Amino acid sequence: MSADKVKSVKEDFVVPHKLFSLSRVWAIALNTFTQLVRMKVFYFMLIFSVLIIGANFLFLNFTFEQELKILKDVSFGAMTLFASIFSIVGTALLIPKDIEDRTLYTILTKPVPRFEYLVGKLIGIILLVAVSLVLMSFLFFAVLYFRQHAILAEEIKMIRGGATDAQKEYLKETIFAQGVSPELILGVLAVFLKAAVAAGVALVVSTFASSTLFTIIVSLVVYFIGHAQSLALEYYFPDGQMYGALQTFIAGIVAVVFPNLQMFNIFDGIITGQSISTTLMLRLIGLTGFYLTIYSMISWILFAKKEL
Amino acid sequence: MMAEEIIPAVQINNLTKIFPVPFRKEKVIAVNDLSLCVEAGEVYGLIGPNGSGKSTTMKVLLGLISATSGSSAVFGLSSSETASRGSVGFLPENPYFYKYLTGAETLSFYGKLCGLSRRKIKERTSELLSLVDLENAKDRRLGGYSKGMLQRIGLAQALVGDPRLVVLDEPTAGVDPAGSRKIRDLIIELKQRGISVILSSHLLEQVQEVCDRVGIIFEGKLVKEGKLEELIEIESQTEIILEHAEPKILDQINELVQASEETRVLRSGKPKTTLERLFLKETGAESEDVRKDS
Numbered sequence: 275m276s277a278d279k280v281k282s283v284k285e286d287f288v289v290p291h292k293l294f295s296l297s298r299v300w301a302i303a304l305n306t307f308t309q310l311v312r313m314k315v316f317y318f319m320l321i322f323s324v325l326i327i328g329a330n331f332l333f334l335n336f337t338f339e340q341e342l343k344i345l346k347d348v349s350f351g352a353m354t355l356f357a358s359i360f361s362i363v364g365t366a367l368l369i370p371k372d373i374e375d376r377t378l379y380t381i382l383t384k385p386v387p388r389f390e391y392l393v394g395k396l397i398g399i400i401l402l403v404a405v406s407l408v409l410m411s412f413l414f415f416a417v418l419y420f421r422q423h424a425i426l427a428e429e430i431k432m433i434r435g436g437a438t439d440a441q442k443e444y445l446k447e448t449i450f451a452q453g454v455s456p457e458l459i460l461g462v463l464a465v466f467l468k469a470a471v472a473a474g475v476a477l478v479v480s481t482f483a484s485s486t487l488f489t490i491i492v493s494l495v496v497y498f499i500g501h502a503q504s505l506a507l508e509y510y511f512p513d514g515q516m517y518g519a520l521q522t523f524i525a526g527i528v529a530v531v532f533p534n535l536q537m538f539n540i541f542d543g544i545i546t547g548q549s550i551s552t553t554l555m556l557r558l559i560g561l562t563g564f565y566l567t568i569y570s571m572i573s574w575i576l577f578a579k580k581e582l
Numbered sequence: 583m584m585a586e587e588i589i590p591a592v593q594i595n596n597l598t599k600i601f602p603v604p605f606r607k608e609k610v611i612a613v614n615d616l617s618l619c620v621e622a623g624e625v626y627g628l629i630g631p632n633g634s635g636k637s638t639t640m641k642v643l644l645g646l647i648s649a650t651s652g653s654s655a656v657f658g659l660s661s662s663e664t665a666s667r668g669s670v671g672f673l674p675e676n677p678y679f680y681k682y683l684t685g686a687e688t689l690s691f692y693g694k695l696c697g698l699s700r701r702k703i704k705e706r707t708s709e710l711l712s713l714v715d716l717e718n719a720k721d722r723r724l725g726g727y728s729k730g731m732l733q734r735i736g737l738a739q740a741l742v743g744d745p746r747l748v749v750l751d752e753p754t755a756g757v758d759p760a761g762s763r764k765i766r767d768l769i770i771e772l773k774q775r776g777i778s779v780i781l782s783s784h785l786l787e788q789v790q791e792v793c794d795r796v797g798i799i800f801e802g803k804l805v806k807e808g809k810l811e812e813l814i815e816i817e818s819q820t821e822i823i824l825e826h827a828e829p830k831i832l833d834q835i836n837e838l839v840q841a842s843e844e845t846r847v848l849r850s851g852k853p854k855t856t857l858e859r860l861f862l863k864e865t866g867a868e869s870e871d872v873r874k875d876s
Contacts, residue, residue: 292697295697297694297697298694298695298697301691301694301695302695305680305683305691308682308683308687309680309682309683312682313682375678376674376676376677376678377677377678377679377680379644379646379672379674379677380672380674380677380679380692380736380739380740381695382644382645382646382667383644383645383646383667383670383671383672383749384667384692384695384696384743385664385665385667385668385695385696385697385743386664386667386695387664579648581601581646581647581648582641582646582647
């Protein structure tokens with residue numbers, strides 16, 4: 275039989291295979307999302323509701339400014355906590371479990387490159403964080419909106435002899451300045467970006483970790499150090515200058531291993547009424563993109579040759 | 583077919599897999615210079631005791647682990663290439679699937695991974711659920727499936743991409759005799775459709791029932807391989823099974839044997855059915871061929 279004939283026969287058996295398929299990645303992402311939703315993770319909304327509604331009644335003797343500030347503080351704090359827990363625990367729970375349960379065998383023995391599996395899982399977790407933040411934001415903004423209107427009504431009522439239009443306008447302006455504003459959406463976006471970076475960290479750890487617990491512990495350590503990273507760099511390089519290639523290299527490695535998560539905590543400023551520049555937001559988005567790309571690549575390198 | 587003559591479904595050449603032992607100098611040789619070939623359309627049984635290297639061989643073939651030396655290919659494509667998995671369906675031993683998905687959702691998920699269109703997924707899901715007899719349980723979550731049902735949905739997911747080769751690692755482990763029989767029937771159906779199968783099982787009777795060729799693996803080496811008929815045939819013996827034999831005929835046969843110098847009767851009596859067949863008959867789960875046999 276001629277070589278050409280052999281080749282053509284061989285080609286008959288070769289199933290066309292795409293090196294990278296968005297539909298496969300999306301299938302894995304959607305499956306991850308569905309799995310987490312069906313694990314009833316959205317019950318956290320009950321806890322979140324109790325927290326922010328409770329925050330309205332606990333501090334009744336404060337000024338309205340303090341009251342609204344506490345409400346925003348509690349809400350952003352709870353959002354950061356839930357988003358970070360979802361991203362770290364969700365990633366740590368799913369990938370090592372797939373390996374332990376050998377569910378991964380059935381996925382990787384389909385024409386699915388390992389990189390697609392990792393990216394699909396990461397997108398699925400990030401999707402869950404995004405949906406949960408949207409739900410929390412709706413509730414947060416709704417409570418804040420009703421609270422600011424309730425406070426305005428109370429303050430107007432407290433003015434003896436009835437408030438003038440000018441007084442009403444002044445009160446409205448002062449109270450609403452602490453209420454719902456577009457800046458809050460930027461704050462929520464920053465919480466989301468930070469959680470996405472945390473998911474990236476957990477993804478890297480889960481590719482070499484042997485258990486869920488190990489992944490959670492290591493990721494949490496990185497997460498907490500990430501908040502102190504900028505302080506450490508400021509301490510060691512007070513003038514912001516790095517001397518020599520070695521220092522720059524070490525600082526670079528530290529920045530990759532321990533992402534500067536403090537940078538994402540812009541909601542402190544938002545709560546006190548600071549405005550957020552577009553440049554800062556773009557920088558945070560760019561930084562998140564950079565970290566997710568780096569973490570996906572590192573995960574792939576570690577996972578590509580992993581013996582399953 | 584010409585193609586089937588040229589490209590084997592599986593070609594493993596001098597495969598060796600060595601696992602290092604952490605913090606120790608010694609290494610574990612799981613597979614040692616193993617070569618085997620499975621022709622297209624053939625059902626190949628890989629048998630051996632626990633830890634003999636069966637699963638490791640399958641994992642290398644499926645690209646889950648890499649070979650220390652040697653090569654393995656599926657329909658001419660190296661196992662290290664993701665594309666080689668386009669022609670394969672795999673059912674691991676004791677499989678776990680996403681228990682939050684229903685049977686139909688599970689097949690749809692794996693169909694998407696195989697790159698099937700939405701219409702094709704719908705068709706395949708319905709066809710396979712019917713094939714593995716899980717139509718009534720298609721909307722139930724896998725968390726509520728029995729062991730046998732999980733094995734069958736596992737077999738269905740292995741078939742969802744319309745593979746040319748199906749690799750089954752202990753497909754009947756922990757399954758009751760009726761479920762086991764169903765899986766056996768499915769393997770026979772795959773064979774009739776021209777699909778190649780590699781089957782690893784401890785149930786040797788089942789391997790004997792469905793396999794064309796068998797390889798016996800021991801301590802990582804393929805110690806015996808060949809066509810099943812040839813392997814199990816005892817050259818020096820002949821078996822005659824008679825139905826409604828009259829005593830007179832039996833006496834005549836005995837006389838002839840006694841008259842012969844070399845021939846002797848080793849055993850005679852009523853043949854026994856198997857415990858499996860008896861179980862299937864008594865529980866009403868027997869198939870047509872079982873009824874005929876017993």
